[in-house]
Amino acid sequence: MKTKLLFALRLIVAIILIQTLRFKFTAHPDSVYIFEQVGLEPIGRIGIGVLELIAGILLLIPKTVWAGAVLTLGVIGGAIFMHLTQLGIDVNNDGGVLFATAIVTFTLSAIILFFYKKDIPFLKLS
Numbered sequence: 001m002k003t004k005l006l007f008a009l010r011l012i013v014a015i016i017l018i019q020t021l022r023f024k025f026t027a028h029p030d031s032v033y034i035f036e037q038v039g040l041e042p043i044g045r046i047g048i049g050v051l052e053l054i055a056g057i058l059l060l061i062p063k064t065v066w067a068g069a070v071l072t073l074g075v076i077g078g079a080i081f082m083h084l085t086q087l088g089i090d091v092n093n094d095g096g097v098l099f100a101t102a103i104v105t106f107t108l109s110a111i112i113l114f115f116y117k118k119d120i121p122f123l124k125l126s
Contacts (some may be wrong), residue, residue: 006115010059013072013108016101017056024049030092038082051075059112066120069113076106 023031024045035041040048052075058068079102083089089096117123 002115006112009108009112010065010068013105013112014056014059014068016105017052017059017072021049021053024052030094034087034091034098038086048075048078063119066113066116069109069116072109073106073113076102076109080106 022028027042027045031045032041035045035048038044051071055068055071055075058064058071060068080099083091083099083102089099091098
């Protein structure tokens with residue numbers, strides 16, 4: 001049961017990360033607007049997209065789940081920080097959906113990392 005639930009959480013986070021790539025990689029106006037506001041357009045938009053793709057893939061490979069969770073926490077933590085400092089909660093009248101999605105993704109990634117912390121090769125956790 002626990003294994004299936006953890007796989008479901010990993011899949012949810014990976015889907016969230018990967019489904020947003022179409023906006024970043026096709027230069028969707030909303031994505032361009034967001035990255036212009038934080039001064040990272042276009043290199044940051046594409047770079048963050050690549051990192052999210054890597055994180056999504058790592059979350060789906062059993063031996064690298066921990067790395068995918070750590071990378072997701074870093075990338076999404078940055079997104080949350082940008083929402084709180086520069087973008088605001090409601091971006092382009094989205095009702096806070098992007099911010100809420102970031103919070104959910106961050107929280108699920110933290111839960112995933114907690115359960116896979118024993119797999120981190122350079123930590124001696126039992």
